[in-house]
Every structure is written in C-alpha cells, then in structure tokens.
Amino acid sequence: MDVITQPWPWYIAGPLIGLTVPVLLILGNKTFGISSVLRHTCAACIPANIKFFRYDWKKETWNLFFALGIILGGFVATYALSVPGPVDINPQTVSLLQQYGVKDFSGVLPQDIFNFGQLFTLRGFALIVVGGFLVGFGTRYAGGCTSGHAIMGISSLQWPSLVATCCFMIGGFIASWYLLPFLLQL
Amino acid sequence: MFGIILVKSQVVSWFRIQEMFHLQSFHMYGVIGSAIIVGIVSIQVIKRFQIKTINREAITIPDKKFHWGNVYGGLIFGVGWAITGACPGPLLAQVGSGFLVISITLLSAIAGTWVYGLIREKLPH
Incomplete structure (x- = not known):
C-alpha cells in the first residue's frame, strides 16, 4: 500500500502520462489534449453565435468525459490514495517563496492565497481570476496546452508544437521570475 | 485514471511549478x-506496425499547422501557467482534490477561451 499512498516519482508518473497518448489513439482514434474541453464547454453552453464555437461539439463528448474523469481521479487520489502532507519541494524554492510572502506549504497549493476570501483582494484576484483567464485565452490562441502541444504534439513530431512548448516555458520563466514576486506582494 | 496520475505525481502542485521555473x-x-x-x-510503434483502433479503424493524427498564435498564445499561456501553477488538466484535478476555489480559475479559463473565440479574427495568427 505504501507504494500507492506515497507520491510517485517522475520515472513512474511520466511514462504513465505518456501512455495516455497511444491508449486514446487505440481506444478511439483520439488525439490527447485537455484544453479543447474549454472550447467545447463554450460551444455547448455559451456559443453566442460566434463562428469559432459553431461546430458539432457533441462529437467531442469523450473530451468532456475525460475532463470529468480527471476531476473524479483528483478526488479519489486525494481522499483515498494519499497520505496528506506537504509537497516535498526544494528548500531553496521554499525560502524563495517565503520571501515573497507565501506562508502555507501544507498542501498542493498555498491555501493562504488560493481561497475564497482572497478572491476579493488584488493579489487573489490576479492569481486566481486573471491567471485563469490567461490560461484559457493563451491555450486556445496557441492551439493547445501542455498535453496537446508538449506531450501529444511533440510525440507526433510536429514542430509547431515544439515552438509552442518553448513559448510556454519562456512565458512561464518570465512570469515566475519577474511577475509573480510582484503579484505575491500585492 | 489520468486524474489519479496527475495528483500522485504532484504535477498538480503550484509549488512544483514554481520549483520547475526556478530550475x-x-x-x-x-x-x-x-x-x-x-x-x-x-x-512510432503504432505507425510501424500500422496498429488499428479497437474498432479496426486506421489511426490518424491530424497535422498541426504553424501559425503565430503558437508563439503569442504560447507566451500568454506560459504566464498563466506560472501564476496559477496549473494548466487545464491539473486545474480540473485540483477541483477534484477539494480546492473548490480553483473552480473560479477554471471558469475564468473558460471565459478566456470564449473571449479568444470572440476576437479571434482580429488577432495576428
């Protein structure tokens, strides 16, 4: 049981994530990608006659089920298969984040920042709402997210995906080095 | 299954993402x-052995065409990734893990996608 309840090392988790690619292809000829689910949700709920959302989203319901599966999986993994405790991150990262004002290191994300009360502070709004907006906008503009581009795209040797992945990383580096310290201290 | 892997490997952790971007x-x-x-x-194995789907269809992988959105959108996504500490998959998994506030992030991401659809024609691609 220990093997299950302990966090999994990268050399177990990574290959398992990689195997999602052939599994989806073989089960249903589907290309792995999660961010499309955001688009399908728009198409299903609020198409508003926008051309980009007028398509037969019902053909893509597997994607919505996949998303529900992730939520369910998150629930099962957290409540049934885990020993609660802080994520074992590099002490250097901890001290750096402490300098920026992060106090809570007990869960998978800093709960002193990511909670409903913080939503109405500038810092919480920037991190939770603006951050989410950038994820949704950027991923669709880029044509995919970490799963669709970095994993599925590069796996099938598509160079635009490599370009997009490099840009994800560049954007991320810039934000976490220069933008986040500022945002966390708002 | 995928959600379980995401949580168990801690890639859903905001802290892990910060750690990554600080090398x-x-x-x-x-x-x-x-x-x-x-x-x-x-x-490569699927292609070499021409493996079929369980419904005996040939497996096809559509080509992605390069457009400048890969670059601009990629950069924007990267910024959002670092701030929220999550891409779309982990956002879903975090909601499942009981961080209900992340459903706001998720709604916001849906709004972001919607706005992209709205102004798509005006953006450089």
Missing part, C-alpha cells in the same frame, strides 16, 4: 520529458 528540481522535467519519450516511441 530547482528535476521532477517536472522528468515527468514531462519521460512522457514525451514514451509518446514518441508509442506513436
């Missing part, structure tokens, strides 16, 4: 890198 841990690079290697090998 202070190999964990995330190991996860993504080994996922890609397994993906490449399995697609």
Whole structure:
C-alpha cells in the first residue's frame, strides 16, 4: 500500500502520462489534449453565435468525459490514495517563496492565497481570476496546452508544437521570475 | 485514471511549478520529458506496425499547422501557467482534490477561451 499512498516519482508518473497518448489513439482514434474541453464547454453552453464555437461539439463528448474523469481521479487520489502532507519541494524554492510572502506549504497549493476570501483582494484576484483567464485565452490562441502541444504534439513530431512548448516555458520563466514576486506582494 | 496520475505525481502542485521555473528540481522535467519519450516511441510503434483502433479503424493524427498564435498564445499561456501553477488538466484535478476555489480559475479559463473565440479574427495568427 505504501507504494500507492506515497507520491510517485517522475520515472513512474511520466511514462504513465505518456501512455495516455497511444491508449486514446487505440481506444478511439483520439488525439490527447485537455484544453479543447474549454472550447467545447463554450460551444455547448455559451456559443453566442460566434463562428469559432459553431461546430458539432457533441462529437467531442469523450473530451468532456475525460475532463470529468480527471476531476473524479483528483478526488479519489486525494481522499483515498494519499497520505496528506506537504509537497516535498526544494528548500531553496521554499525560502524563495517565503520571501515573497507565501506562508502555507501544507498542501498542493498555498491555501493562504488560493481561497475564497482572497478572491476579493488584488493579489487573489490576479492569481486566481486573471491567471485563469490567461490560461484559457493563451491555450486556445496557441492551439493547445501542455498535453496537446508538449506531450501529444511533440510525440507526433510536429514542430509547431515544439515552438509552442518553448513559448510556454519562456512565458512561464518570465512570469515566475519577474511577475509573480510582484503579484505575491500585492 | 489520468486524474489519479496527475495528483500522485504532484504535477498538480503550484509549488512544483514554481520549483520547475526556478530550475530547482528535476521532477517536472522528468515527468514531462519521460512522457514525451514514451509518446514518441508509442506513436512510432503504432505507425510501424500500422496498429488499428479497437474498432479496426486506421489511426490518424491530424497535422498541426504553424501559425503565430503558437508563439503569442504560447507566451500568454506560459504566464498563466506560472501564476496559477496549473494548466487545464491539473486545474480540473485540483477541483477534484477539494480546492473548490480553483473552480473560479477554471471558469475564468473558460471565459478566456470564449473571449479568444470572440476576437479571434482580429488577432495576428
């Protein structure tokens, strides 16, 4: 049981994530990608006659089920298969984040920042709402997210995906080095 | 299953993402890198042996065409990724893990996608 309840090392988790690619292809000829689910949700709920959302989203319901599966999986993994405790991150990262004002290191994300009360502070709004907006906008503009581009795209040797992945990383580096310290201290 | 893997490998952790972008841990690079290697090998195997789907269809992978959105959108996504500490998959998994406030992030991401659809024609691609 220990093997299950302990966090999994990268050399177990990574290959398992990689195997999602052939599994989806073989089960249903589907290309792995999660961010499309955001688009399908728009198409299903609020198409508003926008051309980009007028398509037969019902053909893509597997994607919505996949998303529900992730939520369910998150629930099962957290409540049934885990020993609660802080994520074992590099002490250097901890001290750096402490300098920026992060106090809570007990869960998978800093709960002193990511909670409903913080939503109405500038810092919480920037991190939770603006951050989410950038994820949704950027991923669709880029044509995919970490799963669709970095994993599925590069796996099938598509160079635009490599370009997009490099840009994800560049954007991320810039934000976490220069933008986040500022945002966390708002 | 995928949600379980995401949580168990801690790639859903905001802290892990910060660690990655500060080059202070190999964990995330190991996860993504080994996922890609397994993906490449399995697609090559599928192509070489012309493996069919369980419904006996030929497996097709649509080509992605380059457009400048890959660059601009990629940069924007990267910024959002670092701030929220999550891409769309982990956002879903975090909601499942009981961080209900992340459903706001998720709604916001849906709004972001919607706005992209709205102004798509005006953006450089």
